Amino acid sequence: xxxxxxxxxxIFTQLSLVAFGGGxxxxxxxxxxxxxxxxxxxxxxxxxxxxLAQAAPGPNMMVVPLIGWHVAGLSGMLVSTVAIFxxxxxxxxxxxxxxxxxxxxxxxQAVQAGxxxxxxxxxxxxxxxxxxxxxxxxxxxxxxxxxxxxATRTRMHPLxxxxxxxxxxxxxxxx
Amino acid sequence: MALRDGxxxxxxxxxxxxxxxxxxxxxxxxxxxGLTGFGGVLPLARDMLVERRRWLSGSEFxxxxxxxxxxxxxxxxxxxxxxxxxxxxxxxxxxxxxGLIAAPTVIVIALGAIYARFQSDPHVVHMFGGLAxxxxxxxxxxxxxxxxxxxxxxIAIGIAVICLIAIAFLQWxxxxxxxxxxxxSIVLTKRMGA
Numbered sequence: 001x002x003x004x005x006x007x008x009x010x011i012f013t014q015l016s017l018v019a020f021g022g023g024x025x026x027x028x029x030x031x032x033x034x035x036x037x038x039x040x041x042x043x044x045x046x047x048x049x050x051x052l053a054q055a056a057p058g059p060n061m062m063v064v065p066l067i068g069w070h071v072a073g074l075s076g077m078l079v080s081t082v083a084i085f086x087x088x089x090x091x092x093x094x095x096x097x098x099x100x101x102x103x104x105x106x107x108x109q110a111v112q113a114g115x116x117x118x119x120x121x122x123x124x125x126x127x128x129x130x131x132x133x134x135x136x137x138x139x140x141x142x143x144x145x146x147x148x149x150x151a152t153r154t155r156m157h158p159l160x161x162x163x164x165x166x167x168x169x170x171x172x173x174x175x
Numbered sequence: 176m177a178l179r180d181g182x183x184x185x186x187x188x189x190x191x192x193x194x195x196x197x198x199x200x201x202x203x204x205x206x207x208x209g210l211t212g213f214g215g216v217l218p219l220a221r222d223m224l225v226e227r228r229r230w231l232s233g234s235e236f237x238x239x240x241x242x243x244x245x246x247x248x249x250x251x252x253x254x255x256x257x258x259x260x261x262x263x264x265x266x267x268x269x270x271x272x273x274g275l276i277a278a279p280t281v282i283v284i285a286l287g288a289i290y291a292r293f294q295s296d297p298h299v300v301h302m303f304g305g306l307a308x309x310x311x312x313x314x315x316x317x318x319x320x321x322x323x324x325x326x327x328x329x330i331a332i333g334i335a336v337i338c339l340i341a342i343a344f345l346q347w348x349x350x351x352x353x354x355x356x357x358x359x360s361i362v363l364t365k366r367m368g369a
Contacts, residue, residue, distance in 0.1 A: 014350070019249065020353065022250045023249045024314065029348065032348065047307040048304075051309070051310040051311075052283060052290060054306075054310035055286065057216075057279055058212055058216065058278065058282070060249065061252065081276065085248070085272065088249070089272055091248070092257055092260075093260045093265070093268055096261065111245070113365075114361030115361070117331040117335045118356050120325060121335035121336065123314075124322065124343070126314060127314040128339065131314075131315065133307075140304060140305070140308040143308035144308045144312040147308070147309045147315075151312065151313050152319050162306055166302050168305045169302045169304045169305015172298065
């Protein structure tokens with residue numbers, strides 16, 4: 001139990017500090033750690049927890065407290081939450097004080113611009129991994145494709161798309 | 176609070192139109208944000224901070240967001256920390272951060288409990304399967320949206336594709352990839368002048 005909590009703390013502290021470009025960029029590493037390295041969750045579990053976190057309101061990193069809870073109950077949830085939100089927040093608090101000093105520096109712009117392609121690649125990788133984990137039948141592939149298309153082309157609220165996916169799933173159509 | 180005034184002066188932000196929020200107001204503001212932010216909190220955050228409560232001007236918000244995107248961590252998480260810190264120091268940062276994640280944590284755990292409890296019911300399994308597929312579709316859409324601005328920049332596309340292949344298909348660990356690709360990307364982006 002204690003070694004599990006320690007492992008959760010280490011994994012999510014590391015992820016907190018490398019989450020450049022936001023929560024979605026660390027999904028692949030999170031997935032690798034909890035399904036391959038530690039085998040706490042199956043692929044399908046991970047996809048389901050990710051979906052639950054997407055269906056809930058709030059920041060897109062809410063999958064982390066959920067994984068902590070799933071792996072080690074309340075203490076797992078608390079440890080994971082502090083580990084994922086604490087380090088990056090402390091860094092932000094310090095960086096806020098240095099912000100003005102960086103502001104006129106052309107390297108700040110260069111760093112910011114240079115990180116964009118990496119962020120895009122990381123989010124795309126997250127999408128590929130989550131699609132692989134989630135879509136086992138042609139109906140599920142069709143749901144993902146339709147949602148991706150509608151969410152990209154229209155301003156429909158994401159909650160409607162999630163509800164539609166859940167409803168088609170509930171019906172058992174094609175499964 | 177002298178600290179707050181000093182920090183605001185030190186930041187040289189143009190004054191926002193509303194009075195600086197208290198620790199309690201920070202907590203309540205971000206609590207509401209966490210509760211209502213389905214499918215992305217950031218657009219709602221601007222609405223609350225700039226247009227509704229007027230804690231920040233539009234340019235203050237953009238400047239703060241720029242800093243928060245540059246740093247690791249969830250963008251909105253960092254925005255909450257920075258806004259709280261800016262107005263009320265460390266207590267303000269705690270109030271904003273805890274306010275933001277409190278309600279979503281309770282909701283997500285409740286959903287997780289429902290999932291764990293009814294895991295063996297085929298309807299529920301299929302429902303969560305459909306939900307997971309839809310959530311995956313939303314992530315694909317996000318990837319498309321953030322990739323589109325790169326479409327006329329072959330070098331940026333190349334870096335993004337290398338990153339995608341290394342992570343998704345070769346399944347290499349994230350940290351070494353970041354340590355190699357980020358400096359290369361920064362240098363190339365600077366050389367190519369965009």
